[in-house]
Amino acid sequence: MRGQTSIASVFTPLMEPPALDPRAHALFLDFDGTLADIAPRPEDVVLAPALRQTLATLTHAMGGAVALLSGRSTSNLRGYLGGAVMHVAGIHGQELESRGLTQPSPASVAAAAAEFRALQHEGALTARIEDKTLSLALHYRHDPSAEAEVRRIAHSVAARRQLRVLEGKMVVELIAGSFDKGDALDAFMRAPAFLGRTPIMVGDDTTDEDAFTAAHRLGGFGVLVGPPRPSSASFLLASPSAVHAWLSTGLGA
């Protein structure tokens, strides 16, 4: 999908989305910063217990047309969600569990991880390294002043190892494959549970923009979570708790 001209206009969304319609909509959800509040470390994130039930009920009401699109691995997401959501794409679309697809070439990720660990050992890199096999994340939430240096090092190593760089909130990620969240949304929309429905993508980060664009292109829309900023999303929800409230609008129908 990258390289194609986006037809979603970029502006700053301010309005809340219309109510969720379980009969007509397909729902795509990011995890961190969207369903769950961001924590200092990814493993510290807690999911509100009632949310798992809400997702399970919605999944049933929507005929299975609910998918998670996250930077986490699918196995990690399963730990949070159990069987509440049937369709999960991990590592920003690299792991597309429902189609049994995974992208190869983790060797370059392993090599990059070794380089980063050596730099960390020398004291030249303060970021926390998260090795997700198909990708590698450098987190600097504990040391925001390191942002410029972490990004410089990440781009340098990525260029040498032929890895793609995704920049997010307090994290920069190096990825082996070429899929993004928009590709994952496209793939899900061709699956039986999603066919004929209107896609809604809900996400908070720059890595969600590809999926906002894909949803728009397929006749749906994006919902940005957090403070207003320029985005391809059409609507805004202020926080994960606002997302929970909006998801509940789909339960009464």
Ligand SMILES: [Mg+2]
């Ligand atoms: Mg997020």
